[in-house]
Amino acid sequence: MSKKVILLTNLGSPNSFQVRDVRKYLREFLMDKRVIDLPFLSRWLLVNGIIAPFRAPRSAKKYKTIWTKEGSPLIVLTQKLVEKVAHATGLSTYMCMRYGSPSPKVAFEKIVSENPNVEEVVLFPLYPHYAMSSYETAVEHVKQWWQRGNYNFKLTVVEPFYNHPLYIKALAETIKPFLEDEYDHLLFSYHGVPERHILKSDPTGQHCLKTEDCCRQPSGAHKYCYRHQVFETTRLVVRQLQIPDNKYSVSFQSRLGNDKWLGPATADVLSQLPMRGVKNLLVVTPAFVSDCLETLEEIRQEGRETFLSAGGEKYQHIPCLNLDDTWVNTIAKLI
Numbered sequence: 001m002s003k004k005v006i007l008l009t010n011l012g013s014p015n016s017f018q019v020r021d022v023r024k025y026l027r028e029f030l031m032d033k034r035v036i037d038l039p040f041l042s043r044w045l046l047v048n049g050i051i052a053p054f055r056a057p058r059s060a061k062k063y064k065t066i067w068t069k070e071g072s073p074l075i076v077l078t079q080k081l082v083e084k085v086a087h088a089t090g091l092s093t094y095m096c097m098r099y100g101s102p103s104p105k106v107a108f109e110k111i112v113s114e115n116p117n118v119e120e121v122v123l124f125p126l127y128p129h130y131a132m133s134s135y136e137t138a139v140e141h142v143k144q145w146w147q148r149g150n151y152n153f154k155l156t157v158v159e160p161f162y163n164h165p166l167y168i169k170a171l172a173e174t175i176k177p178f179l180e181d182e183y184d185h186l187l188f189s190y191h192g193v194p195e196r197h198i199l200k201s202d203p204t205g206q207h208c209l210k211t212e213d214c215c216r217q218p219s220g221a222h223k224y225c226y227r228h229q230v231f232e233t234t235r236l237v238v239r240q241l242q243i244p245d246n247k248y249s250v251s252f253q254s255r256l257g258n259d260k261w262l263g264p265a266t267a268d269v270l271s272q273l274p275m276r277g278v279k280n281l282l283v284v285t286p287a288f289v290s291d292c293l294e295t296l297e298e299i300r301q302e303g304r305e306t307f308l309s310a311g312g313e314k315y316q317h318i319p320c321l322n323l324d325d326t327w328v329n330t331i332a333k334l335i
């Protein structure tokens, strides 16, 4: 029974890899106005008429390739992380998901029943970077359930940690062993977002995406700029690992729909790198702290096929931070 309790929050997965569960999950996910930011009716028609029916069977097949006996890797890893964080901090630790289960409501009820004297819940969003479709929606969703429940405890939220020295150290440590063998290039593949999301999140309304190097010019907009934050994570990690400028690059994966997304697209880069002489490639995916569909299927499996069939010879995906001890201690210290 703790007065202070930790709540980890992540994206969530379908309940199973059956098409009906994947369809239900995609509907909930893509009807989020911070993910597909269209007016309700247009969004409803697009999601229910096109995306969910066509995408669900394809996504279900992909989920099947990564599903484990214990369930979805993202859920299983987050559950195991809960146990490790509880051990490292000595505080009761719980998890909730933005989509699917457990919902914030279920988590809050469990927290209150197991910790009747709880005074503070510290919410730790498992996203290093701010994006309206990841960090912002997760935090707003939890806050909504907290307000609705009229609970007696306060809710505090840990900020994005994309440039925090301890996070950078943990990330660099997971990459370091892979650099000991020969490699030609290290690709930082981040989850993409539509450019419109970057513009919408710019509180100045006049900085983001106005110039090619906007993300490298000082600005108050960076607090909410996903593009700036992923460049910063990359810059700090390569500086720590002393990776020369010509041996790494950044790309953006998981594009959906016809809007203009941040680029270059990971799939394009993977098919072009062999033509530029890169035969031995390392790929790291720092937008994700736990391995999931987007890292295990899109990068580890599909990415390898793309790279090798374009003439690449060796391809390695560096696992996410997952249950790494330095990462667990980083979470404990950030809290």
Ligand SMILES: C=CC1=C(C)c2cc3[nH]c(cc4nc(cc5[nH]c(cc1n2)c(C)c5CCC(=O)O)C(CCC(=O)O)=C4C)c(C)c3C=C
Binding pocket: 011, 012, 013, 014, 026, 029, 035, 036, 055, 059, 072, 074, 127, 131, 133, 134, 191, 192, 193, 194, 226, 254, 256, 287, 288, 291, 292, 293, 294
């Ligand atoms: C408009 C569509 C999407 C935006 C914007 C988006 C941003 C975004 N997503 C993550 C993290 C994850 N996304 C995952 C899966 C996933 N993402 C989208 C769409 C958008 N994401 C879809 C449709 C899916 C489902 C799978 C599929 O059909 O491709 C996952 C993995 C979930 C799992 O169960 O393993 C994660 C994690 C971030 C961090 C982000 C913005 C920065």
Ligand SMILES: [Fe+2]
Binding pocket: 191, 254
């Ligand atoms: Fe996503």
Ligand SMILES: [Fe+2]
Binding pocket: 207, 208, 209, 214, 215, 221, 222, 225, 227, 228
């Ligand atoms: Fe920016």
